[in-house]
Amino acid sequence: MDYKVLYRKYRPDCFKNIVGQDYTVHMLQNAIIHNKIAHSYLFTGPRGTGKTSTAKVFAKTINCENIVDGEACGKCAACLSFEQSPDIIEIDAASNNGVDDIRELINNVKIAPTEGKYKIYIIDEVHMMTPSAFNALLLTLEEPPAHAIFIMATTNVESVPITILSRCQRFSFRKFTIDDLVKQIHYVCEQEKISITEDAIQEIAYLSEGGMRDALSLLDQLSANGTEITLDSILSNYGSISLKFIHDLLSSVANQDVSAIHKAMSELQATSSDYKIFIKKLIQELSSIAVQISSGSYTGNFTYSQIEEIIFKLNDCLNKVNINISPFLLIEIILLSSFTxxxxxxxxxxxxxxxxxxxxxxxxxxxxxxxxxxxxxxxxxxxxxxxxxxxxxxxxxxxxxxxxxxxxxxxxxxxxxxxxxxxxxxxxxxxxxxxxxxxxxxxxxxxxxxxxxxxxxxxxxxxxxxxxxxxxxxxxxxxxxxxxxxxxxxxxxxxxxxxxxxxxxxxxxxxxxxxxxxxxxxxxxxxxxxxxxxxxxxxxxxx
Ligand SMILES: [Zn+2]
Missing domain, CATH: 3.30.300.180 (DnaA, N-terminal domain)
Known part of the structure; x- marks a missing residue:
C-alpha cells in the first residue's frame, strides 16, 4: 500500500539525474568542488521545474562526508540518513508565513548542526512570507552563522523584497523542453512498465506546459486503470487537440487552403475544444517553424514575417479576458488574414x-x-x-x-x-x-x-x-x-x-x-x- 506518486518517486537524488537545468547544476557543483558555497541562494522559476528537488540534492551533497567530483557518495552516514536529518529544515512559506515561525527558525539557526557540516534551511514559496517575516529573515541573512545555509525557492520573484534579493545568489530554473519531458516520461514508463503509445507521450509533454510535476501527475492519473495510454484516451479526457491536427491545420494555412481551414475550425467549434490550449499549441508549433526558417531548414510555404504576425495576433487573443463571439471564428480570421x-x-x-x-x-x-x-x-x-x-x-x-x-x-x-x-x-x-x-x-x-x-x-x-x-x-x-x-x-x-x-x-x-x-x-x-x-x-x- 506504500504508493508513492510518480513525481516523488522519480525526484532526482543526485546532480546527474537533474533534467534540463544544466547551467544551474554546473554552477552549484562548481561551488562545491571549489569550496565556494554561499550562505543564501534563491531559486526562481515556474512551478514544477525542479527548484525544491535541486535544493535537496544540493543540501544532501554539501553534507556528504565523502563528496566525489561534486556529487554525494550515497553511502556515508549523512547520505543514508539524509531524509530524516534534523539538519535539513524544510519550510513551506505558503503555509508557515507568520513571523512567529521565522522567529523560531532564527532562534534555532545559532545552534550548531547535530550531524552534518551544515544546517540547511530550504524555504519554499518564500514570496508568501509576510513583510515582518521577511524582515526577521533579513536580519539572519545579514550575519548568518558559518554553519547555516539558506536555499529559498519562489515562483514569483517580483514579490521578493529587493533587500532579500541582494543578499542571495540567484538561479533561474527554466521550463522543461518538450524533449526533456518526453525523455523523462519514456524513462518513467519503462521503469513502471506503463504501456503507452508514442503520440500519447508527446501529448502529455505538450499538455504539461514545461512542468515535470504536471507531466508525471498526468501520467499517474492516466495509468491508474492499467490499460494502455493512447492519444485518444488523453484527448477524450482532457478536451485537447492532437499535434497532428495542428500540423495539418498549419499546412492548410501555409498552402492557403481556405476550405480546409474552415472545416478544421468548424470541427473544433463543434467539439467545444479548449481554445486556450489550442492557441498555445498553435503558437508553440509556429515558433518551431520560425526557428526552422531562421536556421534555413524549413521547406514549407510560410515566411518569417507571416509567422511573426500570426503569433502576435494569437497572443493578443489569448490575453483577452472576454471573447464574446466564438474564439474559433476569431482564430480563423487571424489565420486567413496571414495569407500573402x-x-x-x-x-x-x-x-x-x-x-x-x-x-x-x-x-x-x-x-x-x-x-x-x-x-x-x-x-x-x-x-x-x-x-x-x-x-x-x-x-x-x-x-x-x-x-x-x-x-x-x-x-x-x-x-x-x-x-x-x-x-x-x-x-x-x-x-x-x-x-x-x-x-x-x-x-x-x-x-x-x-x-x-x-x-x-x-x-x-x-x-x-x-x-x-x-x-x-x-x-x-x-x-x-x-x-x-x-x-x-x-x-x-x-x-x-x-x-x-x-x-x-x-x-x-x-x-x-x-x-x-x-x-x-x-x-x-x-x-x-x-x-x-x-x-x-x-x-x-x-x-
Ligand atoms: Zn555521502
Missing amino acids: NVEDKKQNVDNYALNVDKILTEKAEKNKKEEKIVESEHKTKVENAINEGEYLNKLVQIRVNNCFVNAKKDDLLKAKDVWKNVLNDDSIEPNIKSFILDSSVVAASSDYCIITSKLESMVHLINKNLDFLTDELTNKFSHPVYFVALSENDWKKEKQTYAQTIKNGGSYRLISEEELSSLKPKVYSEIEEIAQKVFNRDKIEMV
Whole structure:
C-alpha cells in the first residue's frame, strides 16, 4: 500500500539525474568542488521545474562526508540518513508565513548542526512570507552563522523584497523542453512498465506546459486503470487537440487552403475544444517553424514575417479576458488574414466579410426596426477603421509634444514609482499589468507620461487603450495622467528632435486634443471590431 506518486518517486537524488537545468547544476557543483558555497541562494522559476528537488540534492551533497567530483557518495552516514536529518529544515512559506515561525527558525539557526557540516534551511514559496517575516529573515541573512545555509525557492520573484534579493545568489530554473519531458516520461514508463503509445507521450509533454510535476501527475492519473495510454484516451479526457491536427491545420494555412481551414475550425467549434490550449499549441508549433526558417531548414510555404504576425495576433487573443463571439471564428480570421497573395487575401476577406455580415444581419433581424441603424453603423465603422490609424498617429504626436512642455525629473521619478508598485497591486486590472511589465517610463510631466516598449505590437496595443490606462491609474497618481507609448527607436528620435529644438532656441507649447474629437473612433462590440479589421485590411490592399 506504500504508493508513492510518480513525481516523488522519480525526484532526482543526485546532480546527474537533474533534467534540463544544466547551467544551474554546473554552477552549484562548481561551488562545491571549489569550496565556494554561499550562505543564501534563491531559486526562481515556474512551478514544477525542479527548484525544491535541486535544493535537496544540493543540501544532501554539501553534507556528504565523502563528496566525489561534486556529487554525494550515497553511502556515508549523512547520505543514508539524509531524509530524516534534523539538519535539513524544510519550510513551506505558503503555509508557515507568520513571523512567529521565522522567529523560531532564527532562534534555532545559532545552534550548531547535530550531524552534518551544515544546517540547511530550504524555504519554499518564500514570496508568501509576510513583510515582518521577511524582515526577521533579513536580519539572519545579514550575519548568518558559518554553519547555516539558506536555499529559498519562489515562483514569483517580483514579490521578493529587493533587500532579500541582494543578499542571495540567484538561479533561474527554466521550463522543461518538450524533449526533456518526453525523455523523462519514456524513462518513467519503462521503469513502471506503463504501456503507452508514442503520440500519447508527446501529448502529455505538450499538455504539461514545461512542468515535470504536471507531466508525471498526468501520467499517474492516466495509468491508474492499467490499460494502455493512447492519444485518444488523453484527448477524450482532457478536451485537447492532437499535434497532428495542428500540423495539418498549419499546412492548410501555409498552402492557403481556405476550405480546409474552415472545416478544421468548424470541427473544433463543434467539439467545444479548449481554445486556450489550442492557441498555445498553435503558437508553440509556429515558433518551431520560425526557428526552422531562421536556421534555413524549413521547406514549407510560410515566411518569417507571416509567422511573426500570426503569433502576435494569437497572443493578443489569448490575453483577452472576454471573447464574446466564438474564439474559433476569431482564430480563423487571424489565420486567413496571414495569407500573402493579395488576390487570395482579398477573396478570403470578402468571404469573411460576408460571414461577419451574416451574423450582424441575423442579429438585426430580431428587430426589424433596428436594421437600418445596423446598416448605417456598418458604414460608419468602415470609415471609422480608416480614421483610427490617423487618429492614433495624431494623438501620439500631441501627447509627446505636451509631455515635453512641462517634463520634470520629479514627475518622472513619481511615475516610475507608480509603475513599480502597480505590479504588486492586486486591485489593478491584469491587462494594465501586462502593459507595464514590458514597458518603462521615460519622460513625465504632472499630466503627461511617455512610456516605451521593446515590442512594436505592444506599443500599438497600449496606444489603443490609453483611456483605459488613464482610468485605471488615476487613483495611483491622484489625478488623471495622459499616457502615450513609443517604440524605443521612436523615443530616441523624439528625444533628439527635442534636444535639437531646445538647442536652437525653440520651445514647445501645449496642444489641445479637442481638434481630434472628430476623428476619435466610436467603441464597437467585438464582432464589429473584427469586421472593421477585415474591412480595413481590404481597403489597405485596394489602395
Ligand atoms: Zn555521502
